[in-house]
Amino acid sequence: MDDLARLEELLLQKQGLVIINSHEEQRILSMLERFALLNGRYVSTWSVTAGLREGNTRQQVYNTAEIPDALRHVMASPDNSIYVFFDAHHFLGDPTVIRLLKDILANDSGRMLVMITPEFALPDDLKKVAAVLEPNLPGKERVLQILREEAAKWADRSGQKVAASRESISLLTQHLSGLTESDVRKLCRMSIHDDGAVTAADIGRVLRHKHQMMASAELLTLETEVPKLEEIGGLNRLKQWLRIRREVFVDPENSPGLPPPKGVLLLGVQGSGKSLAAKCVAGSWQLPLFRLDFGQLYGKFHGESETNLRNALNIARSISPCVLWMDEIEKGLATDSGNGDGGVSRRMLATLLTWMNEREEPVFIVATANDISSLPPELLRKGRFDEIFFVDLPDDAARRQIFSIHLGKRKLDPGVFAVERMAELADGYSGAEIEQAIVAASYAAHAEKRSLCQADVENAITQTQPLSVVMAEQIAALRTWAGSRTVPAN
Numbered sequence: 001m002d003d004l005a006r007l008e009e010l011l012l013q014k015q016g017l018v019i020i021n022s023h024e025e026q027r028i029l030s031m032l033e034r035f036a037l038l039n040g041r042y043v044s045t046w047s048v049t050a051g052l053r054e055g056n057t058r059q060q061v062y063n064t065a066e067i068p069d070a071l072r073h074v075m076a077s078p079d080n081s082i083y084v085f086f087d088a089h090h091f092l093g094d095p096t097v098i099r100l101l102k103d104i105l106a107n108d109s110g111r112m113l114v115m116i117t118p119e120f121a122l123p124d125d126l127k128k129v130a131a132v133l134e135p136n137l138p139g140k141e142r143v144l145q146i147l148r149e150e151a152a153k154w155a156d157r158s159g160q161k162v163a164a165s166r167e168s169i170s171l172l173t174q175h176l177s178g179l180t181e182s183d184v185r186k187l188c189r190m191s192i193h194d195d196g197a198v199t200a201a202d203i204g205r206v207l208r209h210k211h212q213m214m215a216s217a218e219l220l221t222l223e224t225e226v227p228k229l230e231e232i233g234g235l236n237r238l239k240q241w242l243r244i245r246r247e248v249f250v251d252p253e254n255s256p257g258l259p260p261p262k263g264v265l266l267l268g269v270q271g272s273g274k275s276l277a278a279k280c281v282a283g284s285w286q287l288p289l290f291r292l293d294f295g296q297l298y299g300k301f302h303g304e305s306e307t308n309l310r311n312a313l314n315i316a317r318s319i320s321p322c323v324l325w326m327d328e329i330e331k332g333l334a335t336d337s338g339n340g341d342g343g344v345s346r347r348m349l350a351t352l353l354t355w356m357n358e359r360e361e362p363v364f365i366v367a368t369a370n371d372i373s374s375l376p377p378e379l380l381r382k383g384r385f386d387e388i389f390f391v392d393l394p395d396d397a398a399r400r401q402i403f404s405i406h407l408g409k410r411k412l413d414p415g416v417f418a419v420e421r422m423a424e425l426a427d428g429y430s431g432a433e434i435e436q437a438i439v440a441a442s443y444a445a446h447a448e449k450r451s452l453c454q455a456d457v458e459n460a461i462t463q464t465q466p467l468s469v470v471m472a473e474q475i476a477a478l479r480t481w482a483g484s485r486t487v488p489a490n
Helices: 003-012 025-038 067-076 095-107 140-158 166-175 181-193 200-213 236-250 274-285 304-319 344-358 396-409 419-425 431-447 454-462 472-483
Strands: 017-021 043-047 051-054 082-086 112-117 130-133 220-223 263-268 289-292 322-326 363-369 387-391
Touching: 003 017, 003 025, 003 130, 025 043, 025 082, 025 112, 025 181, 051 067, 067 082, 067 095, 095 112, 140 166, 140 181, 166 200, 181 200, 220 304, 236 274, 236 387, 263 274, 274 289, 274 322, 274 363, 274 387, 289 304, 304 322, 304 344, 396 419, 396 431, 419 454, 431 454
Parallel strands: 017 112, 017 130, 043 082, 082 112, 263 363, 263 387, 289 322, 322 363
Antiparallel strands: 043 051, 220 289
């Protein structure tokens, strides 16, 4: 049942007070005016700035700027108007307002009170006499219809058809899910009107605006710098795994009978490229990447941390389809024996597991961890993640690729360098350490006012000790554990 039909049903039932939880004031007001026209009624409106304005003329009623005065006028009025109150949630804690509302409703005069508000906490006194309506968010077909409507408007004005590929339209409609109809229309218009086309650049802008609209910045961080697969060295098995499952996750309607992938856990040595691998998922599937930092979720009050986690996960649902990156997950979900956190970790774990089991929306989880031993077994059992990948230090071929990538990023031709020699000298280095070696070499060359050369890079490599040497015992133990329990990412 659409929003108009649900609203009409409530009003025809002579429900005296209807609270509509929505930001879309004008859309809801238009529906109410349509209902009033068909049923021989008038719509009057009240706001704190304009006071009460009656009927189709919207003539202001004297001395009704305060909501108690406006309600007293409503109670004394003999007509059968639909009275629409904007932002009334600010006043529902006032005993005078509650009493006046109850008196109006008890009179059974046929008047209808509608409150359009983005948020509310309904007092106990009104719960039995009020009906709450939360408008439906537009589905995929409605989003596509709105996109076509805006494309037609642009074509009428410009005399040209909107250019768009089937894939770009599909991605745009997917990423517009979870928004109100007004926001969908606004973003469709924004995507089309700059150049008369729907492109990959439009998808990125929509994602940034959607992130802002969802007010998710405090709990989830949108990662805007997502590398392409060719910009990532190694991780060949992971890349292949992602290629095989991309279509099922991105377009499940064309993959009947196959369950969409849920997520992966990436275990590895510090600096080995787990974060890059998480970004690799988003880059491979052309999906937005949101980072969840457990450190930002912890609050000082009882239950606050779990509430923050629950809110963050629900936001991810709303923003879907997306990739949710839980970085260093062991810091937030490690078992609390001996750490004195009062059971917060356990409650956070329970919240996450419940959400993982119940979610239906396309949210792909990428969890990264350095210490698998501190993670609770409940998180690691089969079914939580599709696969556990071990991101080891890069092999020789991957090191050559990483050197070439980082030289190319600095506008240097890898062909003039002995990349094979660099890779040989950097045996045991992580991808991050390889990058830092090139950075150090670049500083040395800059100090001497000359271009980077082979000797600079070799000196930088030989003058430092990689983590694989400094923490050899810990890395060996990690490799031993992962050898028979995980899938190599490279």
